[in-house]
């Protein structure tokens with residue numbers, strides 16, 4: 425496999441390798457690092473880089489679904505279920521959730537941010553224990569779980585065994601979340617999407633095929649924000 429990459433030299437101490445959104449590889453190197461040294465490091469990370477650059481994207485072409493409306497009666501996804509949104513005149517600092525989402529009108533322009541904060545907190549709370557459970561079943565150790573804004577992926581893992589999950593996943597049903605968790609954990613064992621990889625996934629996320637279909641059909645819904653605020 426021939427790796428194409430771009431080198432950016434700067435006054436840093438360690439070599440940093442990132443795979444950009446367009447899947448190009450960028451190497452950030454300390455001044456004086458030779459191309460041979462860089463090549464040697466990349467050789468070592470070949471499998472990881474291969475996986476990252478060939479990773480299945482959320483979808484080939486990003487089409488933005490229509491925006492949500494910040495009005496009472498709008499529906500908001502959470503763990504695969506639609507909950508109604510209620511826009512109140514009363515003073516409420518943040519989002520509240522009691523079988524429906526409540527937001528105050530003066531929060532209007534921050535609605536996307538407020539929801540993101542709410543979803544991220546829930547993602548952290550719900551996803552971390554699931555990762556722990558699946559890792560235990562797989563007999564795996566990992567470094568840390570992070571919830572982040574990932575533009576083109578639902579999940580990802582780093583060479584130092586950190587697992588990163590897209591906060592928008594918390595809008596999906598748990599069997600979908602479980603599939604993404606198991607998928608990323610399985611990559612700690614096998615970096616390629618080989619038959620062996622899918623066997624690991626299947627044992628630990630028996631509904632993985634259904635989850636893949638769900639993401640294909642509904643994945644875009646997880647992207648929805650309020651438009652025109």
Ligand SMILES: [Zn+2]
Pocket residue numbers: 479480607611617
């Ligand atoms: Zn993968």
